[in-house]
Amino acid sequence: MIFHCTKKLMAKLPDSLPKDVENTASIGLLERWQHWHANVITIQRKQCVILVHDSTRYALFIPGMNKKQLADFDLHFQDVFINSLMKAGVALNLIDKATRYLMTDNLQLDTICNRSVQGTMRLMADEVDWHLKYNSIKIDNLAIYSTSAWLSDRPCNIKGQKDCMWPIKAMTELLTQLPDIQISEGINNPSGSSIH
Numbered sequence: 098m099i100f101h102c103t104k105k106l107m108a109k110l111p112d113s114l115p116k117d118v119e120n121t122a123s124i125g126l127l128e129r130w131q132h133w134h135a136n137v138i139t140i141q142r143k144q145c146v147i148l149v150h151d152s153t154r155y156a157l158f159i160p161g162m163n164k165k166q167l168a169d170f171d172l173h174f175q176d177v178f179i180n181s182l183m184k185a186g187v188a189l190n191l192i193d194k195a196t197r198y199l200m201t202d203n204l205q206l207d208t209i210c211n212r213s214v215q216g217t218m219r220l221m222a223d224e225v226d227w228h229l230k231y232n233s234i235k236i237d238n239l240a241i242y243s244t245s246a247w248l249s250d251r252p253c254n255i256k257g258q259k260d261c262m263w264p265i266k267a268m269t270e271l272l273t274q275l276p277d278i279q280i281s282e283g284i285n286n287p288s289g290s291s292i293h
Contacts, residue, residue: 098171099131099205103215106137106146107208111168115205130198130275134214137162138222140229141236147225148174149218151211153267154255156221156248157181160236171204181245185265191272198278213256221248 102110132151137144140160146167148157157177166173179199182192225244229236249268252261 098133098174098199098202099207100133100135100148100170100174101151101209101211101214102134102206103136103210104208106135107206109137109144109164109167110170110206111164114168114170115203126274130271131202134210134218136215136218136222140226143236145225145236146170146173147218147222149214149221150264150268151214153264153271154214154217154249154253154262155264155268156218157245158221158225158241158248160239160241175199177241177245180242181249182268184242184246185249187265187269187272191269194272194275194277198275201278217253224248 129152133148134151135146135148137146139145143161144163145158145160146162148159149155157174159173159177162173179192179196182195225248228234228244229239246265249264252263255262
């Protein structure tokens with residue numbers, strides 16, 4: 098998985114995580130699956146990470162990310178992503194497929210950012226902040242998986258696209274298009290199919 102991090106988040110991530118600020122994005126099917134944007138924000142004096150999937154705008158919100166948790170960034174990402182898919186009602190066979198892809202993907206970080214995705218990320222961060230204030234919810238009591246599913250259950254305007262995108266539907270379609278893989282085969286040989 099390739100996370101395009103804001104400079105603010107990149108500065109907080111430990112040097113032990115693989116960073117490559119020169120990475121360039123591709124547009125094939127597998128690359129569409131791999132690319133996310135990530136930022137760190139502060140809500141109620143808690144450091145939180147918000148992530149948005151580039152091609153589907155599927156969102157994840159991970160509150161209370163201290164230095165130790167940031168060192169296990171990929172594990173927290175996987176946990177929230179898979180559990181939010183369940184909360185969003187995505188079919189179990191597609192969740193299983195996502196899990197298998199995550200198990201074979203390597204983590205990579207860079208600071209290449211797309212303004213359109215960053216705009217979606219800012220709007221979703223504002224939505225979480227507003228939701229907590231309006232409903233008088235303490236961030237420690239926030240249902241993490243449900244919040245990520247809630248953020249993804251809304252139309253998103255994408256620059257250059259006429260129609261709105263619904264993140265849960267778009268992520269479901271992307272997972273459906275990805276070839277099935279076996280863990281032992283690895284990501285480069287999905288059921289004998291090539292990924293383009």
